[in-house]
Amino acid sequence: MRIVFIGTGEIGVPTLQALLRSSEHRLTGVVTQPDKPAGRTQQIEPTPIKRALAGTKMSILQPMRIKGREAIEQVRALRPEAIVVMAYGQILPRDLLEIPPVACLNLHASLLPRWRGAAPIQAAIAAGDPETGITVMYMAEGLDTGDILLQRKIEILPADTGGSLHDRLAQIAPEALLDALQMLAKGNAPRILQDNALVTYAPKLTRDDGKIDWSEPAEIIERKIRAFNPWPGAFTEIASPGVRKLKIFSAAIVALDGKPGEFLRIDKELVIAAGKGALSLGEVQLEGKRRMNTAEFLRGHASILHAAH
Numbered sequence: 440m441r442i443v444f445i446g447t448g449e450i451g452v453p454t455l456q457a458l459l460r461s462s463e464h465r466l467t468g469v470v471t472q473p474d475k476p477a478g479r480t481q482q483i484e485p486t487p488i489k490r491a492l493a494g495t496k497m498s499i500l501q502p503m504r505i506k507g508r509e510a511i512e513q514v515r516a517l518r519p520e521a522i523v524v525m526a527y528g529q530i531l532p533r534d535l536l537e538i539p540p541v542a543c544l545n546l547h548a549s550l551l552p553r554w555r556g557a558a559p560i561q562a563a564i565a566a567g568d569p570e571t572g573i574t575v576m577y578m579a580e581g582l583d584t585g586d587i588l589l590q591r592k593i594e595i596l597p598a599d600t601g602g603s604l605h606d607r608l609a610q611i612a613p614e615a616l617l618d619a620l621q622m623l624a625k626g627n628a629p630r631i632l633q634d635n636a637l638v639t640y641a642p643k644l645t646r647d648d649g650k651i652d653w654s655e656p657a658e659i660i661e662r663k664i665r666a667f668n669p670w671p672g673a674f675t676e677i678a679s680p681g682v683r684k685l686k687i688f689s690a691a692i693v694a695l696d697g698k699p700g701e702f703l704r705i706d707k708e709l710v711i712a713a714g715k716g717a718l719s720l721g722e723v724q725l726e727g728k729r730r731m732n733t734a735e736f737l738r739g740h741a742s743i744l745h746a747a748h
Contacts (some may be wrong), residue, residue, distance in 0.1 A: 448526030457613035657716035688722030
């Protein structure tokens with residue numbers, strides 16, 4: 440099958456590589472977002488998908504707007520029988536969805552219809568879901584509304600972070616896609632309607648979403664700390680004097696109680712009270728400083744911890 444891959448994020452790299460290696464399918468082109476400034480230096484960087492194609496002669500398209508007529512015609516010129524989309528970052532127009540005669544497939548990092556939207560991995564951990572997975576669906580014009588072709592499930596582990604779960608989902612996506620393409624080739628691929636009564640949404644996250652609300656139970660805050668590691672990063676604010684952010688990468692629930700946001704221990708461990716229970720912080724990073732474990736942090740900064748956020 441002639442395939443065009445459309446994607447931007449790191450999660451799509453193993454799937455792209457599987458298509459490049461495939462003897463059954465021919466990758467005729469790749470569409471990814473334009474190079475953008477990144478990091479503190481704001482150097483122009485290629486997307487992870489473009490980086491993964493370094494050294495190949497693959498045709499790479501990087502339109503500013505994939506809805507533009509020129510971009511649509513460039514994809515049409517690649518004559519794909521199927522289009523595969525994963526973590527691209529733009530809504531595809533109907534004219535593009537109608538190009539491939541076989542199917543336009545999207546790989547989404549949740550068990551749809553649960554967690555439609557931009558941040559399904561973080562949402563699943565934060566909600567305490569026992570499992571998640573990859574959904575291969577037929578693309579429709581709405582946000583993750585298409586019929587389901589197949590799903591592959593994995594357990595969410597107690598120590599999973601947004602980063603670790605992202606990486607495990609990235610690894611199961613290639614096989615899910617290749618199985619789906621095989622079913623399409625054989626003509627036995629199902630179309631399963633999504634149950635609208637079960638729909639939940641995971642909107643795009645901002646840095647401000649990482650701010651911890653200490654009135655919530657410790658159990659919920661601990662899940663959010665893991666979910667938001669590495670992005671957008673969970674943080675609290677402390678007076679030092681002035682207000683500085685303290686980024687929190689890990690924490691353990693402890694059976695202590697106090698006023699939400701109160702520092703209960705600042706000697707050998709750093710314990711903060713939540714709405715119910717408390718959290719002993721693991722790794723932290725004070726604004727302007729490097730990441731460190733709390734024992735190391737307390738040796739140098741215990742004096743600033745006498746005021747809550």
